[in-house]
Amino acid sequence: MPEIYMPDSEVIQSKRLEVGSAILIAGLSGLLTLAGVMSTSVIGAFSAKQSAELAAQSAKLSAGLTAQAAKLAAQQACVNRIDLQENNLRNKADQFLSAFGIYVSLLGHSQYMKDTSESRLDDLLKAGFAFSAYAPANVATTTQNMVISLNRSLSEKDEKKVNEYTDKVNETYRKWNHEYQEGLQKLDHSREKCAS
Numbered sequence: 001m002p003e004i005y006m007p008d009s010e011v012i013q014s015k016r017l018e019v020g021s022a023i024l025i026a027g028l029s030g031l032l033t034l035a036g037v038m039s040t041s042v043i044g045a046f047s048a049k050q051s052a053e054l055a056a057q058s059a060k061l062s063a064g065l066t067a068q069a070a071k072l073a074a075q076q077a078c079v080n081r082i083d084l085q086e087n088n089l090r091n092k093a094d095q096f097l098s099a100f101g102i103y104v105s106l107l108g109h110s111q112y113m114k115d116t117s118e119s120r121l122d123d124l125l126k127a128g129f130a131f132s133a134y135a136p137a138n139v140a141t142t143t144q145n146m147v148i149s150l151n152r153s154l155s156e157k158d159e160k161k162v163n164e165y166t167d168k169v170n171e172t173y174r175k176w177n178h179e180y181q182e183g184l185q186k187l188d189h190s191r192e193k194c195a196s
Contacts, residue, residue: 088134092131093180095130100127103117121150129147142172149165149172152165153166
């Protein structure tokens with residue numbers, strides 16, 4: 001016959017204490033929960049109307065503020081976009097005009113060196129076409145026409161043709177400068193439109 005294990009009295013006493021504690025904790029927890037629910041109900045009954053009005057006003061104010069914040073964010077994003085566009089345009093124009101100035105200055109040197117001139121023309125062509133990617137369409141076209149005329153003038157042998165290309169470059173540069181300034185003014189006007 002198998003032996004039956006019987007816990008000793010200390011174990012039984014310990015288990016009773018654990019069960020009793022659990023029942024006491026559960027009862028106390030239930031009473032506290034009931035007290036919290038009742039107090040919330042009482043407070044809620046007194047302030048339900050005021051809470052509803054306050055919530056409605058808060059929601060209305062929140063919606064207004066959200067709409068205003070969204071409008072301001074949209075305006076700021078618009079201004080930032082135009083500022084970035086203008087910054088890129090000015091940086092590329094600086095690079096183009098620097099390359100143009102270096103190239104033109106070489107033509108005035110008493111010891112004209114073809115290799116140096118061709119290298120500078122390469123830099124000018126690169127800067128001109130890079131500028132075209134950021135410029136308004138009319139300025140981009142004028143820039144491309146200018147650098148193409150400069151490129152053709154370098155390969156031309158006929159003095160009369162070289163002078164024609166040089167005159168065309170000078171005329172195109174004046175047009176370029178005017179169109180570039182107009183492009184900057186249009187960006188300013190677009191920036192002003194952001195606020196409306």
